[in-house]
Amino acid sequence: MSTESISDRREHIRSISVTALAALLGVGAALASVALTGDLPVDTAASDTRALFLVLGAIVAQFVLFNFTNIYGDDEFGMKHHLFITFMTFAMWFVTWGILLTAESTA
Numbered sequence: 001m002s003t004e005s006i007s008d009r010r011e012h013i014r015s016i017s018v019t020a021l022a023a024l025l026g027v028g029a030a031l032a033s034v035a036l037t038g039d040l041p042v043d044t045a046a047s048d049t050r051a052l053f054l055v056l057g058a059i060v061a062q063f064v065l066f067n068f069t070n071i072y073g074d075d076e077f078g079m080k081h082h083l084f085i086t087f088m089t090f091a092m093w094f095v096t097w098g099i100l101l102t103a104e105s106t107a
Contacts, residue, residue: 014071021062022085026092029058033093034100042101055093059086 033051040048062085066077 017071018066018081018085019088021065022088023092025058025062026055026089027096029055029089029093030096030100033097046101051097055090058093059089062089 032054034045036050036054037045037048045051063082066085
């Protein structure tokens, strides 16, 4: 019974770590996108592809980091994990960058 609780706790900590890293890198990519497109008008900044490359770089960096640190160990790092990390990072980037672009247009 105690080995199950240790394994469950490890799984829980790993899930929190992966989610937190995806969210933080998404917000970081949004802040970098604003810094990169800060001198452009809002309509032009919103359609700038350089910002999209930033979020794609953040997503790829996570896959490299997870493979390098072996955070998943012997467990399978499958399609579900790839989709989750991609969605979380993109969603946090999209929402944060949208808020920051809207805040700049009203200021």
